Every structure is written in structure tokens, then in C-alpha cells.
Amino acid sequence: MTSQTLREARKYEEATETIVTETERPVFHLSARVGWMNDPNGFSLYQGKYHMFYQYYPYATYWGPMHWGHAVSEDLLHWTYLPAALAPDKIYDRDGVFSGSAIELPDGQQLLMYTGVALTVASDGSRREVQTQCLAVGDGTDYEKYEHNPVLTHEDLPEGFSRYHFRDPKIWRQCDGSYRAVAGSLDEEGSGQLLLFGSEDAFSWHFIKTLAANHGRYGVMWECPDFFSLDGKWVILTSPQDMLPEGFEYHNGNGTLCLIGSYDEEAEEFTEECNQAIDYGIDFYAPQTILTPDGRRVMIGWMQNWDTCNLKASHEKWHGQMSLPRELSIKNGRLYQQPISELKSLRGEAVVYRDVIMEGRCTLPGVYGRKADIELTISAVEGEPVYQKFSVRFAQNEEYRTLFSFRPHECVLKIDRKFSGSRRAIIHQRRSLIPGGENGSIKLRLILDRYSVEAFVNDGEQVMSATFYTPLEAEDISFAVNGRAKADLTFYPLA
Numbered sequence: 001m002t003s004q005t006l007r008e009a010r011k012y013e014e015a016t017e018t019i020v021t022e023t024e025r026p027v028f029h030l031s032a033r034v035g036w037m038n039d040p041n042g043f044s045l046y047q048g049k050y051h052m053f054y055q056y057y058p059y060a061t062y063w064g065p066m067h068w069g070h071a072v073s074e075d076l077l078h079w080t081y082l083p084a085a086l087a088p089d090k091i092y093d094r095d096g097v098f099s100g101s102a103i104e105l106p107d108g109q110q111l112l113m114y115t116g117v118a119l120t121v122a123s124d125g126s127r128r129e130v131q132t133q134c135l136a137v138g139d140g141t142d143y144e145k146y147e148h149n150p151v152l153t154h155e156d157l158p159e160g161f162s163r164y165h166f167r168d169p170k171i172w173r174q175c176d177g178s179y180r181a182v183a184g185s186l187d188e189e190g191s192g193q194l195l196l197f198g199s200e201d202a203f204s205w206h207f208i209k210t211l212a213a214n215h216g217r218y219g220v221m222w223e224c225p226d227f228f229s230l231d232g233k234w235v236i237l238t239s240p241q242d243m244l245p246e247g248f249e250y251h252n253g254n255g256t257l258c259l260i261g262s263y264d265e266e267a268e269e270f271t272e273e274c275n276q277a278i279d280y281g282i283d284f285y286a287p288q289t290i291l292t293p294d295g296r297r298v299m300i301g302w303m304q305n306w307d308t309c310n311l312k313a314s315h316e317k318w319h320g321q322m323s324l325p326r327e328l329s330i331k332n333g334r335l336y337q338q339p340i341s342e343l344k345s346l347r348g349e350a351v352v353y354r355d356v357i358m359e360g361r362c363t364l365p366g367v368y369g370r371k372a373d374i375e376l377t378i379s380a381v382e383g384e385p386v387y388q389k390f391s392v393r394f395a396q397n398e399e400y401r402t403l404f405s406f407r408p409h410e411c412v413l414k415i416d417r418k419f420s421g422s423r424r425a426i427i428h429q430r431r432s433l434i435p436g437g438e439n440g441s442i443k444l445r446l447i448l449d450r451y452s453v454e455a456f457v458n459d460g461e462q463v464m465s466a467t468f469y470t471p472l473e474a475e476d477i478s479f480a481v482n483g484r485a486k487a488d489l490t491f492y493p494l495a
């Protein structure tokens, strides 16, 4: 039975979505139907379609009591909104239906596993959010919350684990038909950890063990975990809160963390081998992955960040968009990301430039726009000293610009959106180390979709994502070199 709260949300989104005109949204990035969007939830394949749910507050462009928004797609680029899937309407989730995941059950139903949030008064009189794990079952549009919710509470956890930070279950089905889920939590010391749970039937759950522990290294609470095998390794993705910076790898605040290691499936023991950030840009958080029918591991993240989500368009009608779907792989112990190959189907006619010697400021005829796929290879001019700095500027006119600049002598690539129209004192720049860039060679693939850029560096060894809400008439693209550089560029407008 659909609750009053969910009915109201569905009525509201249907009535108000038309206020957002087509050009006020990204084209192939999923954005909030109305109101506010954060984390991807329940990213899954169900009955031949990709489903994406998301943390959603339809009534305003800021965070509020969380619902689950819902959209479906056949190619992960064109999305159709469905009615909101879940609302905070039960005693155990009355203050929020937080992040979670989805799978198809053997009986053909879709199972959602999420965190229910209920504010309670703690013994010291403070109001605290108790977080529990809950289920809902449905047909791809309508969902019924499980009558025995919550299925996991802090009572199921070892002594001392937090009842207030226990969230974001990611569920999967194992080859033997049993189920596993991993969720974020805080241990006795208040340090983040990821907990592994098991179930024979997907409804009755028990704690198995701590799958990975922070031990105070990367931030505090670890949010939104995912866990999967990839190219002979095992990968944990998580989003730590309250991080401290570490060189160019991790930055202050909410960040992303990828742990690569091995997994003893019998003993269910993960051994960490190395770690890295997932995205080195400004806006990326809480990614989830799926395995496509043809065996690709594809990741989508929230292309925003808690520390920077005050970046708003004026007269904003929606807030929050997802990243591009990205195909993942592991090479030499690193996570690589590439835009999903389906993106090529949106490409218009190519504008191609080869061996262009750039010096000072320049533009290239036919290269402009806010929806584009740009392949750009820069190198030093043979027989000449390596250039000092190369920049590519976009979303540009006399007033605005956002840019990437590369300084080979420092091996640093920087995004700068200071002049994107933002009126907030938040982070507008971030730097990433590009090992091996000393000789001036760097390969960039830039994807623009009206209000964002994602840069895939050197075939996806690093990725930097950022949003900007620059007026759409700023659509110039230009280049600047201190010194001389050689450029190969292929530009595709995107439909």
C-alpha cells in the first residue's frame, strides 16, 4: 500500500517537473527529477533495464528527509524518470530512507536494501539518528517495505559498534545462491569500518565480520561501500568523511577511497594491497557499480560533494547530478576509468586537428560548445624545451571560464572553476599528480555536458570531475601555452 507520504511526493514531482525545461539540465547525466539529489542508490539491472535510484528530497533544492528517486535506462545515458520509490513513512525510517542497493530476487521481484533513520533521544538528552538496515520488495515501480523491518540493527553487531553510524548496505548474490551485504560503520574507537553480513534468503541477516577497517587512516566514517572482483583483484570502494589531506592523493573533507587487494573467498578475508583516490576532481562521491550483461564493471557516482554542494545555479530548479557511467579496470595495481563505450553513440561529426603547434592563446575552428567529447594529446615540440604550462579553457566567454592547466615540470594537472560564475567561498581548484608527465606528454579525454566536466587522464589513470553552473551562452573553448606545445585533437559534439 502506498503511504500518504509517498503519494504526496509522487504527486509533487509529477506536478512540478515541467518547471525544469530541457536545456536547464544535463543531457546524458542523470539529474534530480525535481528538488535535491545525492548518492546513487540501488544501481542495478532488473528485467532488462538499468535502474538507478537516488537520495532524493523532492520539495527543495537542499537536503531534507530522504526519499528514493527512481529512473530507468537502457543505455545508461538516456534516463526515464519513474515515480519516487520510497518515502520516510515507517516508524524505523521516519527521518530518512538513506542509501542502499538493489538486486533481482530469484522469484523475479526486485529487492531494495536501505538504511532506515529514526531520530531518538540519547541518554545525555541529545537527539541522535539511529540507523538500521531495512528491505523493500517490488516490481520495478512500486515497493512494499518488509513487514519484519529492520532486518539488521546495532543489536546484531559486536559490542561497541555504533548504532548511530551504521549505513549504506550494498547487497549481492553469491554463486551458491546465498547473499552478502557490506555496510559502513564506526568501531569502538570511532574509526570507520566496513562490515560484512550474510543471509541465505535475502530477508534474514546476520553479521559475519569486519571486511575492512580504517584504523584512523583515511577520514572517520566510511560511507557507501561497494565490493567486487575486477581483473583478478578485489576492490573496495568507499567514501570517507572528514579526511585529512595526503600529498596529492587525498584532500580535506569528504573524499573517495579505493582499496585494491586479494580476497580469500572461503574465509571471506580481504587483504589490502594498495589504495588510491577514485576521483581527483572537486565533485565526486558515494559511487556504486554494476556488472553489465557483457561483463563490464560500470561505476556511477554522485557528481557533487558535501563540502561543495553550496555551488548553485541562480534560480536553481534542481540540485544534484550523477557522474558519467565509467567502465573500470585494473592495470599495474591501479584503478582505471573510461567513459562508458555507449557514449560514442552520442558523438556527432568529428573535427580533427593533428600536429598543431600551439603557442600563446589560440582557438580551433569548429571546437566549441557545452556538450562535447574531446580527445586531446599534448606533447613537447621535438627538439625544443618542454613547455611550462598548457591550458584548455571551456564554458568560456568574456566573463566566464573553467579550465584545466598542466605544468609538466611539476607533473600537476589543475582544474580551476573560479571564474565559472560561483559566488560561494568554496573549493574551486584542485590538483592531481600526473606521474610521468615531465616530458610534456599528457592525454586528456574531456566530457562536457552543459554543467559539468569530467577529465579522463592518460586513458583513465586519473579522473577529475567538477560541476559548474556557468550560463550556457559561455561556450567557447580555447587553449593557452607558455612555451610551445604540439597538440592532436579530435572534437565531437555530443547529441
Ligand code: FRU
Binding pocket: 038, 039, 055, 066, 098, 099, 115, 167, 168, 223, 224, 285, 286
Ligand atoms: C553519503 C550519505 C550516506 C547516507 C546519505 C544520506 O553521501 O551521507 O552515508 O546514507 O548520504 O542522504
